[in-house]
Amino acid sequence: MSPPSISSERQRNERRKERAAFVSILASVGLTLGKGVAGFATGSLALISDAANSLLDVAATTMTWLAVRAAHKPADAQHQYGHGKFESLSALVQTAFLFLLSGVIAVEGVRRLSSGETEILLSWPAVGVVVGSIVVDAWRWWGLTRVARETGSEALAADALHFSSDLVNSVFVLVAFAAAHFGYPQADALIAIGVSFFIAFAGFRLARRTIDTLLDTAPKGLAERVTGLAEKVPGVVGVDRVRVRSSGSLIMGEVGIRVSRTLPLDRVTQIKERVRNAIHADLPDSEFTISTTPVQIDDETVLERVMLIAARLRVPVHHVTVQNLASRLSVSFDIEVDARLTLAQAHEVASRLETALVEELGPQVEVESHIEPLVVQHLDGREADAETVAGIALSLANHARECNGITGVHSVRVRETPAGFVVNYHCRLDPGLDIATVHDMVDELDRRMRTDHPEIGRIVGHAEPRPETAGRDIAAGGTSGYR
Numbered sequence: 001m002s003p004p005s006i007s008s009e010r011q012r013n014e015r016r017k018e019r020a021a022f023v024s025i026l027a028s029v030g031l032t033l034g035k036g037v038a039g040f041a042t043g044s045l046a047l048i049s050d051a052a053n054s055l056l057d058v059a060a061t062t063m064t065w066l067a068v069r070a071a072h073k074p075a076d077a078q079h080q081y082g083h084g085k086f087e088s089l090s091a092l093v094q095t096a097f098l099f100l101l102s103g104v105i106a107v108e109g110v111r112r113l114s115s116g117e118t119e120i121l122l123s124w125p126a127v128g129v130v131v132g133s134i135v136v137d138a139w140r141w142w143g144l145t146r147v148a149r150e151t152g153s154e155a156l157a158a159d160a161l162h163f164s165s166d167l168v169n170s171v172f173v174l175v176a177f178a179a180a181h182f183g184y185p186q187a188d189a190l191i192a193i194g195v196s197f198f199i200a201f202a203g204f205r206l207a208r209r210t211i212d213t214l215l216d217t218a219p220k221g222l223a224e225r226v227t228g229l230a231e232k233v234p235g236v237v238g239v240d241r242v243r244v245r246s247s248g249s250l251i252m253g254e255v256g257i258r259v260s261r262t263l264p265l266d267r268v269t270q271i272k273e274r275v276r277n278a279i280h281a282d283l284p285d286s287e288f289t290i291s292t293t294p295v296q297i298d299d300e301t302v303l304e305r306v307m308l309i310a311a312r313l314r315v316p317v318h319h320v321t322v323q324n325l326a327s328r329l330s331v332s333f334d335i336e337v338d339a340r341l342t343l344a345q346a347h348e349v350a351s352r353l354e355t356a357l358v359e360e361l362g363p364q365v366e367v368e369s370h371i372e373p374l375v376v377q378h379l380d381g382r383e384a385d386a387e388t389v390a391g392i393a394l395s396l397a398n399h400a401r402e403c404n405g406i407t408g409v410h411s412v413r414v415r416e417t418p419a420g421f422v423v424n425y426h427c428r429l430d431p432g433l434d435i436a437t438v439h440d441m442v443d444e445l446d447r448r449m450r451t452d453h454p455e456i457g458r459i460v461g462h463a464e465p466r467p468e469t470a471g472r473d474i475a476a477g478g479t480s481g482y483r
Contacts, residue, residue, distance in 0.1 A: 034129045095207040106196035130173050137167040168198055229278045230255055235271040251286040261294030262304050268292055309356050332368040339373035346371050384414035396425055399448040403441055405429055420457025431465030438463050
């Protein structure tokens with residue numbers, strides 16, 4: 001999924017969360033006014049406590065709306081992981097409100113029971129207010145729960161839990177009215193005390209979940225889920241670690257994977273991107289950092305290991321020979337070093353590579369290197385005259401006939417340089433020959449040319465399969481250095 005679509009989806013969720021929180025504020029204000037008037041008119045502690053609960057709802061939902069808006073701010077220099085925990089902070093404050101409310105209601109209920117102040121005045125308008133409150137709270141609870149679940153909002157989930165307690169509270173108020181009607185006015189205070197315990201329990205549940213988020217407790221089962229997603233990506237040898245935490249509606253984390261150490265850097269980058277995409281496809285609201293550890297896998301050959309160590313030390317090697325002797329392994333190769341180095345400097349380069357290979361392959365291995373000069377020259381040159389080119393082309397064709405198997409010498413180019421002629425040509429051979437044989441044949445042709453034409457400083461022959469049987473692309477270069 002591309003970044004623009006991710007951003008668009010998040011923006012839609014953010015707008016939904018803000019809209020749901022704002023509508024909740026308006027509903028809380030209306031319910032508070034209605035319950036307050038009805039509660040004081042009837043003298044019902046259960047209804048007054050319900051109105052007090054709704055008054056706290058106004059503050060809580062306003063704080064939720066502000067927290068949701070703050071949580072949507074992008075990361076900055078002071079909050080490098082974003083502002084998602086503003087939602088958790090809002091939920092924690094709502095928890096404090098719930099505990100405060102439950103305590104006040106319980107104390108007042110006990111006071112009324114002990115003092116005998118249990119009489120309440122019933123009225124149909126008060127009953128209507130309570131029924132309307134139940135309907136509104138049920139609608140808010142259902143709507144906020146749905147939005148919170150779909151967007152992963154902790155603040156809205158806290159609001160929904162809060163309103164579920166309001167819903168139960170209002171139902172118990174109706175029960176208290178019914179009990180008072182049938183001659184049990186003390187049921188109002190008893191029910192209010194019972195509601196206080198329910199509110200406290202809801203606050204405890206909310207506090208436990210919020211504190212887990214603030215303490216970066218990993219969501220249950222999520223690390224195992226992410227591990228499974230990463231392990232299924234081709235190229236991942238294993239998963240070392242997975243760390244996850246919640247930040248508001250966003251899941252953030254780190255995944256450490258193991259990859260083959262022989263892979264090139266661009267391939268490793270592709271694997272990391274595929275892991276990130278696999279996780280995002282399953283967890284859209286997530287941001288994961290993927291790190292890699294290169295490891296040796298079981299099917300690495302000795303040649304691959306030698307070339308890998310040499311590449312790490314930036315020492316070009318070729319002609320690698322691996323011998324399995326009776327009691328040990330023997331590895332020999334040619335290394336290329338800057339031709340301007342002294343013998344002592346070049347030997348230090350060779351010794352560093354040999355030591356690294358012993359550490360890689362074990363102390364029992366025998367390592368030998370042959371030092372060759374690496375000469376890179378930038379020459380000013382010009383095209384040779386037609387007569388010279390024709391003469392060298394003819395000589396190439398004649399010697400090719402003597403080298404049994406080489407035919408079709410073409411694309412001959414001759415350039416004059418301060419170091420002598422530089423000759424490039426193409427020739428054709430049997431496409432079924434192995435590269436080693438082709439290389440030897442082209443080298444033989446090059447040697448014959450330099451013998452007849454000592455003015456040639458550099459000759460490069462490019463071998464091609466014969467057109468009539470060309471089913472594969474075989475190319476081998478025969479090269480010789482300056483003399």
